[in-house]
Amino acid sequence: xxxxxxxxxxxxxxxxxxxxxxxxxxxxxxxxxxxxxxxxxxxxxxxxxxxxxxxxxxxxxxxxxxxxxxxxxxxxxxxxxxxxxxxxxxxxxxxxxxxxxxxxxxxxxxxxxxxxxxxxxxxxxxxxxxxxxxxxxxxxxxxxxxxxxxxxx
Numbered sequence: 001x002x003x004x005x006x007x008x009x010x011x012x013x014x015x016x017x018x019x020x021x022x023x024x025x026x027x028x029x030x031x032x033x034x035x036x037x038x039x040x041x042x043x044x045x046x047x048x049x050x051x052x053x054x055x056x057x058x059x060x061x062x063x064x065x066x067x068x069x070x071x072x073x074x075x076x077x078x079x080x081x082x083x084x085x086x087x088x089x090x091x092x093x094x095x096x097x098x099x100x101x102x103x104x105x106x107x108x109x110x111x112x113x114x115x116x117x118x119x120x121x122x123x124x125x126x127x128x129x130x131x132x133x134x135x136x137x138x139x140x141x142x143x144x145x146x147x148x149x150x151x152x153x
Contacts, residue, residue: 021045021058029114029132029139032147036066037129039073039117044133051115051134058106059117059133065098067128071119072096075105078132079113086111095122114142118150126152 024046033039043060051057057075065071073094079086091106096119107115118130129150132142 020047021056022047024049026133027136027139029116029134029142030145030147031131032150033119033129034067034151036064037119038064039119039129039131041117041131041133049135051109051138053109053112055109056106057109057115058104060102060104061117062100062102063096063119064100065096065119068098068119068121070095070097070122071128072122073103073105073117074120074127075107075115075117077107077109077111077113077115079111081112114138126150 022045024044026041026044028041031039039061040063041059041061044057045060046057047055059075063073073096074088075092076088087110089107094103094105096103105117109115114132115134116130116132118127120127127150130147132139132145
């Protein structure tokens with residue numbers, strides 16, 4: 001019986017979370033890409049438009065990748081306060097190939113910080129292009145951030 005309840009919760013819980021998501025508008029923040037690369041945010045659904053701890057955020061969009069043979073397009077959060085280990089959910093990353101395509105990524109916000117979609121090498125390492133997004137207030141706080149590191153080899 002316990003096993004049946006556990007399975008039912010495992011199957012139904014994602015449906016409950018998904019039902020709470022609603023489309024929200026976002027402001028774009030700092031962004032920088034290598035030639036031929038881009039990430040376009042087309043729709044953001046979230047449990048609130050505040051993008052605060054506990055919120056679930058799903059981003060749908062499109063990409064173009066020309067600078068690498070493949071990449072992970074990842075939905076991450078740059079933490080502003082240390083708050084423990086970063087836990088990466090598989091839904092936060094999408095493997096992409098050269099050319100163009102669509103993506104969907106989901107994150108549960110567990111720390112204070114700023115959301116971003118970034119290309120990362122599949123073999124690991126630093127991001128090589130990305131865009132920050134969030135509430136207008138959040139993006140105003142980081143409008144001065146430089147992303148020049150995305151262009152270094």
